[in-house]
Amino acid sequence: MSYEGLDASRAQRTLTGGTRLLLALHLDGPLFVGLCLVGAVGTIIVFSASGRSFGFLEAQLMRFGLGLIAMILLAQVPPRLIRAATPWAFLLGLILLVLVMITGDIAMGAQRWLDLGFVRFQPSEMMKLAVPLACAWYLHERPLPPSPLSLLVLFLAIGVPTLLIAEQPDLGTSLLVASSGAMVLLLAGLQMRYIVAVIALLVPTALVAWQFLLHDYQKQRVLTFLDPQSDPLGSGYHIIQSQIAIGSGGVFGKGYLNGSQAQLEFLPERSTDFIFAVIGEEWGLIGLITVIVLYMFVIGRALYMAATAQDTFARLAAGSLSLTFCVYVFVNTGMVTGLLPVVGVPLPFVSYGGTAMVTLMAGFGILMSLCAKRKLVSR
Template sequence: MNGNFDRTLSSEDVMRRRASLLQRMHIDGQLLLLLLLLAAGGLFVLYSASGKSWDMLIKQAVSFGVGLTAMIVIAQLEPRFMARWVPLAYLVGVGLLVVVDVMGHDAKGATRWINIPGVIRFQPSEFMKIIMPATIAWYLAKRNLPPRLKHIAISLALIGVPFVLILKQPDLGTSLLILASGAFVLFIAGLRWRWILGAAAAVVPIAVGMWFFVLKQYQKQRVLTFLDPESDPLGTGWNIIQSKAAIGSGGVFGKGWLLGTQSHLDFLPESHTDFIIAVLGEEFGLVGVCLLLLIYLLLIGRGLVVTVQAQTLFGKLLAGSLTMTFFVYVFVNIGMVSGLLPVVGVPLPFISYGGTSLVTLLSGFGVLMSIHTHRKWIAQV
């Protein structure tokens, strides 16, 4: 009896030591496990979607390594330390967007990158997906809540500057995500319902104004294609028709890894980026898609737990906004690929190919880990 009891205590001690090791490293074990599962699955699907390209696979793996390192480093920073540097980060982020507007690198008709030949090419707008909600959270955390009209106006101005700069690139998808990330902070801060209803009522005239004065012709065509993709099946409707055909042909269990026809026969464009879930649906079927959605739901659920347990107003506002923005990422990508939303060029988190996006996403989860793992330390001070 005593021997068994001692062995039981010994195993419990081992578990405590493992848990304390993660706590000392400020790493949330549940988030880390889910992120590693997503990354492994993403590389698995990307190899098929890229036409068995080892070069693309290695680049994505390296980006994940860089992002994982950034996540661990950011997790060590206390939330109050991050809040102190948020204004400077916002100014630097806006400054980089101005540099893109003046002398950015052009690719496929869009100017979204800063290219330093032989060193690095990156997309500054991706970093604003973290900086933007952090800025609004920093600003509102210093005010009485719910926010007054003056504070709402200043918050909207802070959101509006990068929104306009990114919209000019043009990058409608990212600009809307930036707008949503800031708006989520306002909502979590207790924005009064009359202001929410007022904003909802303003959507129609704003949408009409954007249609006539802001949107490019190809962006307008995306909306028209969404409403009736069969109107131009060999032109603008091709992407969404082939995407739905790939998803539908996968059935329940899929055709098998590397056996998809829509992507491997080049019927499905952008199969390694925006439309990669169509490859997943074709090769792994409904079961594969449901498993992916389950991991996403667990990540979002864990993010909401971090939000509820945050012990500072800044942490609560920032964690809630990052979690909800991640949800929008997933919702918009799957919605546009399945024909439920217009195509706006939003990648599928951790699955689509893209280095800057991957590093930004992991950095965001580093912020969540920091907010969660520093809460006990804060409580003791």
């Protein structure tokens, strides 16, 4: 037994019951508490945003509970197994994405779902985890920073699923998938010259995308973002109403269940993508800063766990998952406050809705499996 192991076993004897349980379940205490706090905020505000619907409340609690269970179960999987399963999961996800393109159900004008008979499944959600894991898996055995050849392989591994998802069309998810892959590259020590080159290339790429790739509704979102008043009843309505909600909340807010924008249903999608505005209206600046600080704590803790992980795969995968979570938070809050154009990205663990919640929880489960075992298992 190594010194480290001895140290851990001695520490264990002095621990309280709860902490010991967390350790036995391979869960990280601070991260676990942080996630539960965010989930609690979400559940409370969903009740208000839904017009005091107990149905919404129950469903949200149920999903959060299911997500927690998924997280705890995944945390029990040995890291080696996760790494071994990664390439297969990635391939399966790719195949399913192609299948969706060919046969998928068309819901709300977009083709995202695969009907498996008993359940409808969204392969793009799976790719949010599979892409960063696959990139980390590829770099695990290879020296870092990555060689040009490795970069080319990774570029394809990120680019192909991103394009497939963007074509569904689901711009929000494709951006998240692309950024989760990009995070791996950045954390792997991608050389400065590449970063500069990519940023330099982004401008012409954006122009090409605007011309050929983006759907009309996506262009409209960007145009409306630049000038919401140009379409006050159409897509600009979201942006205007959400800023009214936040702005009129002031420093202290109008009080729980008292936000007129939310309760009078002026604010669209108030229990899903725009729930951040409901928090702003009812709990004011203080509430919003509290929520943001909570998120920062969760992200910071996850990043710390990644940095102290044992191997390259764990570090890169965990680091990418925590930074992607940060992208979620930033894109959603940025869009609700009018800093960014409207893309369909939910506020993690707070927005009403199932799929993203489960994916995110699964991500944290994997993160805990990869990083939280250190204290119990010696090398």
